[in-house]
Amino acid sequence: MIRSNSRLSRAADIINYCVLILIGIAMLFPFYYMVIVSFSSYADFVQQDMLLWPKTWVLDAYEFILGSKVLFRSIGVTIFVTVAATLFSLLLTAMMAYALARNIMGQRYFLFMILFTFVFSAGIIPTYLVVKETHLLDSIWALIIPSAINSFNLIVMRQFFLSIPNELSEAALIDGANDLQIFSRVILPLSKPSLAAFGLFYAVSNWNAYFNAILYISDPAKWTVQVVLRQIVVLGQTKATLSDAAQMAMAQNPPPTETVGMAAILIATIPILVVYPFLQKHFAKGVMLGAVKG
Amino acid sequence: MVQLRRLWKEKYLYLLLLPGLIYFIVYRYVPMLGNVIAFQDFSPFQGFLHSDWVGMKHFMKIFEDKEVVRVIWNTLYLSFLQILFAFPASVVLSLLLNEVRNGKFKRIVQSIVYLPHFLSWVVVIGIATVFLKTNGVVNQLLHSVFGMEPIAFMQEPGWFMPLIVLEVIWKETGWGTIIFLAALAGVSPALYEAAIVDGANRWRQIWHITLPAIRSTIVILLILRLGSVLDVGFEQIFLMLNPLNKEIGNVLDTFVYFKGIEQSDFSFATAVGLFKSFVGLVLIVGANRLAKRFGEEGVY
Numbered sequence: 001m002i003r004s005n006s007r008l009s010r011a012a013d014i015i016n017y018c019v020l021i022l023i024g025i026a027m028l029f030p031f032y033y034m035v036i037v038s039f040s041s042y043a044d045f046v047q048q049d050m051l052l053w054p055k056t057w058v059l060d061a062y063e064f065i066l067g068s069k070v071l072f073r074s075i076g077v078t079i080f081v082t083v084a085a086t087l088f089s090l091l092l093t094a095m096m097a098y099a100l101a102r103n104i105m106g107q108r109y110f111l112f113m114i115l116f117t118f119v120f121s122a123g124i125i126p127t128y129l130v131v132k133e134t135h136l137l138d139s140i141w142a143l144i145i146p147s148a149i150n151s152f153n154l155i156v157m158r159q160f161f162l163s164i165p166n167e168l169s170e171a172a173l174i175d176g177a178n179d180l181q182i183f184s185r186v187i188l189p190l191s192k193p194s195l196a197a198f199g200l201f202y203a204v205s206n207w208n209a210y211f212n213a214i215l216y217i218s219d220p221a222k223w224t225v226q227v228v229l230r231q232i233v234v235l236g237q238t239k240a241t242l243s244d245a246a247q248m249a250m251a252q253n254p255p256p257t258e259t260v261g262m263a264a265i266l267i268a269t270i271p272i273l274v275v276y277p278f279l280q281k282h283f284a285k286g287v288m289l290g291a292v293k294g
Numbered sequence: 295m296v297q298l299r300r301l302w303k304e305k306y307l308y309l310l311l312l313p314g315l316i317y318f319i320v321y322r323y324v325p326m327l328g329n330v331i332a333f334q335d336f337s338p339f340q341g342f343l344h345s346d347w348v349g350m351k352h353f354m355k356i357f358e359d360k361e362v363v364r365v366i367w368n369t370l371y372l373s374f375l376q377i378l379f380a381f382p383a384s385v386v387l388s389l390l391l392n393e394v395r396n397g398k399f400k401r402i403v404q405s406i407v408y409l410p411h412f413l414s415w416v417v418v419i420g421i422a423t424v425f426l427k428t429n430g431v432v433n434q435l436l437h438s439v440f441g442m443e444p445i446a447f448m449q450e451p452g453w454f455m456p457l458i459v460l461e462v463i464w465k466e467t468g469w470g471t472i473i474f475l476a477a478l479a480g481v482s483p484a485l486y487e488a489a490i491v492d493g494a495n496r497w498r499q500i501w502h503i504t505l506p507a508i509r510s511t512i513v514i515l516l517i518l519r520l521g522s523v524l525d526v527g528f529e530q531i532f533l534m535l536n537p538l539n540k541e542i543g544n545v546l547d548t549f550v551y552f553k554g555i556e557q558s559d560f561s562f563a564t565a566v567g568l569f570k571s572f573v574g575l576v577l578i579v580g581a582n583r584l585a586k587r588f589g590e591e592g593v594y
Contacts, residue, residue: 012496016393023387024406027468030421033431037424046429096314099307105300110311117322120575123567124547125554126328129338130321146321149314179306208414211529215555226416233420234533258424265420272412279412280405 038062038262045256060255061263068242071264073221074228077140081224082206085144089202090195093154098183100154101161117151124215131216142216143209143224150205153198160194161187197282200275207271225268233261332565338558352565362549362566369545372531373523375455380462381519384470385512391471392478392504393496407468415529418465422457423448454539461530473515474508481507514585521581524570546570 037045041058065071100110127146136142164187172182188195210226217223231241238257301308332352334345356362387407394400410418426432426447436442447453485503494502528547535543544552546566554563 006495009496013393013395016390017399020390020394020399020403023390024403027406027410027464030425030464033425034421092314092317095310099311099314102304102307104304104307104311105297110315113318113323117318119578120326121571122322122325123329123564123571124550125560125564125567126325126331127321128555129328129331129560130325134320145317148317148321154314179304180309183306183310204412208412208416210414210416211532214532215551226414229414229416229420230533234416234423236423258427261420262424265417269413269417276409276412280408 034262034265037259038266040259042256042259045259061259064255064260065242065263065267070220070242071225071228071267074223074225075268077222078207078225081140081143081209082203085147085206086199086203088144089148089150089153089206090199092148093150093157093198094188094191094195095183096149097154097157098161098187101158102179114151114154128215137216138219138222140217140222143206143212146216147209147212150202153201157194157198160191164190200279200282204272204275204279229261229264229268232257232264236261329564329568329571331561332568334561336561336564338560348561352562353569355562356566356569361544364541365544365546365549368542369524369526372455372458372526372545375459376462376526377516377519377523379459380466381470381516383463383467385474385508387467388471388474388478388508389500389504391475393500404468404471407471409468410465411469413465415465415527415533418461419530419533422461426457448534449536449538451539451542454534454543458526458530458534458543461534462527474511477508477511478504513588517581517585517588518578521578522574523577524574 036052036054038061039057039059040054041056041060044055100107100114104110131137131142131146134145136145168186168190169182172186177185208226209224210230213224213227214230217227228241231237236257238260239254242260328342331342331345333347333349334342335348335351336342336345391400391403394403424430428444428446432447433442433444437444445453447457481503486499489499489503524546526545526547528551531543531545532548532551535548547570550563550567550570553559553566557563
């Protein structure tokens with residue numbers, strides 16, 4: 001590629017790089033601040049001696065969290081919900097998407113039914129009442145079943161199944177396979193990479209899900225990690241939420257809410273950071289597929 | 295008869311369809327029908343069937359209720375701010391990234407700016423709470439550089455809307471660039487080469503090649519955004535609300551939640567929610583028409 005190498009163009013390049021570096025710092029600095037706050041001592045935090053680097057690195061906040069079962073129990077609940085919901089969503093979405101990718105009778109009406117949910121949502125209250133009527137209130141299944149299929153993912157997955165050449169299914173058909181066998185033995189194995197990508201996206205959204213948890217769950221034993229984080233960090237109710245640890249720490253000075261909060265966020269965010277490189281491989285593809293109309 | 299035979303032939307496909315179909319009916323369409331309680335004085339003890347029908351009573355109340363009018367205004371104002379500030383941020387960042395020639399540098403910056411999208415709102419607002427505390431790092435900087443008194447960002451009602459927009463910019467700007475960068479990846483380098491031969495400087499290249507390449511994407515995303523002008527993000531706003539900023543920050547979705555779930559005023563809350571869904575439907579259909587009139591493909 002020819003480049004214009006005028007001095008002006010060079011200057012523009014340098015300015016552009018500087019601006020992008022500043023943007024990158026703006027994106028990362030809150031993470032950095034979170035880490036150093038979580039390792040700061042009470043005195044340093046209160047006196048603000050740890051603006052960019054803690055005077056002393058301490059593990060008080062982490063020890064405090066380890067003293068409580070609450071956060072780890074909520075992480076356990078969230079892992080269960082994430083795994084169960086992701087598998088359930090993937091299975092339901094893939095089955096429905098495949099059926100709709102084949103030319104079945106009434107396909108148009110089924111597709112309309114799905115697309116209509118894009119433009120008209122039932123609303124919070126009636127959905128809440130249905131969840132209540134189906135006896136899911138205060139059950140962790142309320143975090144799995146009512147949000148099982150994301151219409152957008154369904155349409156994108158159908159688009160993907162449509163792109164698989166017909167010859168493969170036809171060959172299996174000639175070999176005497178029925179549609180169920182074609183789906184489970186031909187189509188699903190072929191779609192593993194795509195299913196993994198959809199699974200990652202479902203998993204991240206399940207891990208981060210918060211709205212359904214406050215709407216449907218009131219029993220603190222079934223709180224997900226996001227709900228516990230809100231109690232600690234946003235509402236500042238560290239001691240009330242992690243009361244078992246607070247009792248143990250009564251003898252010493254308990255660490256400030258802020259350092260405990262940042263430590264809790266860090267622990268709860270590690271899974272996202274771990275899967276991030278894998279997500280990154282897929283998301284450009286996901287967005288592109290999404291641009292294809294259903 | 296022919297249809298029955300076809301149904302039998304496709305029986306396994308219907309079997310695959312069935313669980314999803316049941317899901318859609320039970321959790322998406324039954325609730326739509328459940329909106330009838332907006333026309334009742336619904337009581338959970340009497341249920342859908344035995345509650346008293348009151349016609350349009352709750353809908354008439356919507357515009358008489360000063361709080362609802364205020365909430366609608368808040369929603370529209372916040373949407374307007376987001377379209378004005380958060381939407382162009384992605385376009386600008388895409389243009390900056392597109393000018394980077396060093397592939398490695400570009401990839402690193404992209405990895406960094408996409409990351410916040412995958413954090414939950416609880417995490418983002420949790421960090422913001424500590425970041426913006428009166429003794430947090432932002433106030434310290436403002437104090438040491440400009441000698442300013444500490445500002446209670448999270449409590450001051452005047453800071454509510456700006457913070458919401460800033461948080462959206464921080465979390466979603468990077469993610470928003472993907473679709474523009476994808477459109478730009480399709481631009482032939484020959485266009486830029488020809489422009490350079492013709493003596494176009496960098497600015498002119500952006501103006502005459504890069505921007506026209508993403509114009510249709512910008513138009514269609516903007517129209518879609520206008521179609522969902524009443525959706526401003528429940529989770530973020532719910533988390534940011536506190537007694538001090540509730541008057542300025544309450545939007546339609548959070549209002550429905552507080553009215554319906556916390557105060558158990560099911561019928562009125564449903565009426566407000568249904569009003570919102572209906573306006574949303576009209577807007578999105580209208581926006582799609584508009585997109586087609588602009589010569590774009592539309593979304594459905």
